[in-house]
Amino acid sequence: MxxxxxxxxxxxxxxxxxxxxxxxxxxxxxxxxxxxxxxxxxxxxxxxxxxxxxxxxxxxxxxxxxxxxxxxxxxxxxxxxxxAVATPPDLSGADWRTGLTTWALSIVETLREHSWFTQLPLSGPPVGPNNLAWFESALRALTDTPLAELEKVGVVQNLITLVHGEVRLGRELQRSFDEDPAKFGRYGEVLAELIDPVRFPALSRVVSSGAFSEPEMINQDLAEDFRFGLSLFLDGVEAYMQRRAG
Amino acid sequence: MxxxxxxxxxxxxxxxxxxxxxxxxxxxxxxxxxxxxxxxxxxxxxxxxxxxxxxxxxxxxxxxxxxxxxxxxxxxxxxxxxxAVATPPDLSGADWRTGLTTWALSIVETLREHSWFTQLPLSGPPVGPNNLAWFESALRALTDTPLAELEKVGVVQNLITLVHGEVRLGRELQRSFDEDPAKFGRYGEVLAELIDPVRFPALSRVVSSGAFSEPEMINQDLAEDFRFGLSLFLDGVEAYMQRRAG
DNA sequence: ACGAAACTGCGTAGCTGATACGCTGACTAG
DNA sequence: CTAGTCAGCGTATCAGCTACGCAGTTTCGT
Structure with missing residues (x-):
């Protein structure tokens, strides 16, 4: 043929x-x-x-x-x-949620070692064998769910976006930190100085809650944010499935 | 002082x-x-x-x-x-979910007109007045929710990530399309040719479901995906709030 | 077995882009 | 008025991508 x-x-x-x-x-x-x-x-x-x-x-x-x-x-x-992305993990046997969580954490880990990945110019939808293998892997986790094929793609697409964001932010913050570690210690202070509590009430509350005063743990905080965002997103997917099935 | x-x-x-x-x-x-x-x-x-x-x-x-x-x-x-980001919308009076939805759609619209935004090197956490104003705007939408300050930041952070992904993908796909419109018509075909249904069962199912065969609507599809992802994420936030409050 | 065709590796050179340096002339404080 | 400051810019340097074409190598067709 x-x-x-x-x-x-x-x-x-x-x-x-x-x-x-x-x-x-x-x-x-x-x-x-x-x-x-x-x-x-x-x-x-x-x-x-x-x-x-x-x-x-x-x-x-x-x-x-x-x-x-x-x-x-x-x-x-x-x-x-x-x-850069080599081979995806084997998720067989896991329920969709565990599978996707593992998948997302694996990709983050993989990309963290090649964090320039998110800076590459995109040349369209994925066509490389490894990228498609990861795509396949995520879709497979959703096989036995009530989602339509197009919805599965949507879920995976958004998951990829969250992952990219995490990796990109991690890289940029790290670079920025390496460039001038002192700046990070002062982020909270600088914000406090810039921000008028009248014009920026919500931000002021965050600043005074101390959320920005632990400069040493940038990447821990970031990874925390990612896990939080991931679980929120998957909660949403779960709710959607229930609505759709029930 | x-x-x-x-x-x-x-x-x-x-x-x-x-x-x-x-x-x-x-x-x-x-x-x-x-x-x-x-x-x-x-x-x-x-x-x-x-x-x-x-x-x-x-x-x-x-x-x-x-x-x-x-x-x-x-x-x-x-x-x-x-x-690039000028002034955020006024969300006062809206409930948090409507507010964040409006916010996200506004930012996407704003950034679509300056879609190079997502290519800028990040120089650390946001410090510019306009960027902070958008940040403030999103945080304000979450004021009357049971979330802790740090959690609000996490939610907004992840929302920003979703927005960036949407804008970035939109730009790249558009560019790729402009470069060679013919390629898009063939994406489904090319995939079908590359993909062994045994090694890529889930992907094959998506391809044969026809999800990739409407090349003309790239941006519509993408915007659809974004709205879908956004609503899933906000569903997750809602579920989390209920769990936390109840 | 031999010439032509098809290739590989690479030297050279052109072009674009960032930016250091220092000159010239404008403006201002005293 | 005059010395100190500063804006604009001409020149030059350096890095990086890549077009072009040469020289030597391998293989095919006969």
């Missing part, structure tokens, strides 16, 4: 289905090596540090050598985006 | 509290003009098009003139981030 729909070029690349040329010298570089090197650079020094030159240097090659394997830097970024 | 905590420099800038020099020629450029021009460029051609040179050209100035008013491009981006 021939491909009735020839795959878009980047998709073929993502799935390793780009046919190798038969003539000419064998490539001494593989896409895999390049992507691995790029991921390494991003993990170590952030996405901004990923330049074609640096990745090439990491491999002991010249900058332009990479362009024989990758059409553009954007294409490399796309490949990195699929390489 | 003197400032016990001298404001960090960028914060002073954000709040227009940087003192003007008393000697020398008067500036013929204001920060406001610069920020407005930069926002204009970003609205028209995207954040990537915002270069110091382009913004300066927009104002009929030389590139380096901007650096008298802004310490770096990052500082300009920070200012853009506060300028």
């Amino acid at each position: 021939p491909d009735s729909v020839p795959l878009p070029d980047e998709v073929a690349l993502l799935w390793g289905r780009r046919e190798a040329p038969r003539r000419g010298p064998k490539a001494t570089l593989t896409i895999d090596e390049i992507v691995r090197a790029a991921v390494g650079v991003a993990d170590a020094d952030g996405l901004a540090a990923v330049s074609m030159a640096k990745v090439a240097a990491e491999l002991g090659r010249s900058t332009m050598a990479l362009y024989r394997h990758v059409r553009s830097k954007d294409e490399l970024l796309m490949l990195m985006g699929d390489a | 003197p400032d016990s905590v001298p404001l960090p420099d960028e914060v002073a800038l954000l709040w227009g509290r940087r003192e003007a020099p008393r000697r020398g020629p008067k500036a013929t450029l204001t920060i406001d003009e610069i920020v407005r021009a930069a926002v204009g460029v970003a609205d028209a051609d995207g954040l990537a098009a915002v270069s110091m040179a382009k913004v300066a050209a927009e104002l009929g100035r030389s590139t380096m003139a901007l650096y008298r008013h802004v310490r770096s491009k990052d500082e300009l981006l920070m200012l853009m981030g506060d300028a």
Whole structure:
């Protein structure tokens, strides 16, 4: 059976289905090596540090050598985006709620190690094998629920959004903290100074409740917020299912 | 009363509290003009098009003139981030749920017009006057609820995340669509081709349910997903309040 | 077995963009 | 009036992406 729909070029690349040329010298570089090197650079020094030159240097090659394997830097970024997420956990046997919770925590953990992930330009809906595997994994957790297929997609989509937000915020706050730790100790103070209790009554109440005065625990607080948000969201899903079933 | 905590420099800038020099020629450029021009460029051609040179050209100035008013491009981006969100809606009189819904839809609408907002580097927790005003607005909607102050922050934080996700996805899908409209018509087909129903049963079911075959309505679908996610989340908040109060 | 075709790796060079430095001339406090 | 300040900007440097084309390598067709 021939491909009735020839795959878009980047998709073929993502799935390793780009046919190798038969003539000419064998490539001494593989896409895999390049992507691995790029991921390494991003993990170590952030996405901004990923330049074609640096990745090439990491491999002991010249900058332009990479362009024989990758059409553009954007294409490399796309490949990195699929390489970053590897394999989803096995959720079989868990009820949908436990499954989705595990799923969400797993993805957060995975992405925390490649927190540049959320900075990648999106090139449309997911098409990479690993990203689709995670998508599949989440959908599978919802198999035996009364949700319509489209609703399942909606739930997973929103879950992904929550996860991205958590990872992004974690990374940015961490970076900001590393840049100037002193600033964090003063966030509460600075707010207190800026905020007129008349114009900002609700915010003032939060500030004086001391919610912003524990500068040391940024990431703990953030992870707490995420778990809280996640459980609220899943509560909502549960309520929706009951309404729909009953 | 003197400032016990001298404001960090960028914060002073954000709040227009940087003192003007008393000697020398008067500036013929204001920060406001610069920020407005930069926002204009970003609205028209995207954040990537915002270069110091382009913004300066927009104002009929030389590139380096901007650096008298802004310490770096990052500082300009920070200012853009506060300028983009202007003034939050008045929610007084609404119950918390209606209030937060209005709030979320307003922010989405606002950010849709400056959808580069979600690409800005975050420089820590919010400090700009407009961003804080939105924060205040959301917190105020939760005033008369049984939530603790820290929980209110958590709820709003997660709401913001959902909003960012919606805006980001909308922008990226739109861009991707504009780049190659044909690709969207084929997303369902491409998936169908890639996905082995044995390895991807749940995804296959979604694909064959036709959930991905209406390429024309990307943004409608997305907005739908957002409203769905928002209502699920708020259902969860409601359930939590009841549990807490009862 | 041999020439042509198909390739790979890479050197070079062009272009865009951020920004350091220092000059010129304007404005103001005393 | 004059010294001190400051705005605008020309110039130059550096980083990064990538188009182009050469030189050497491998394979196919005959």
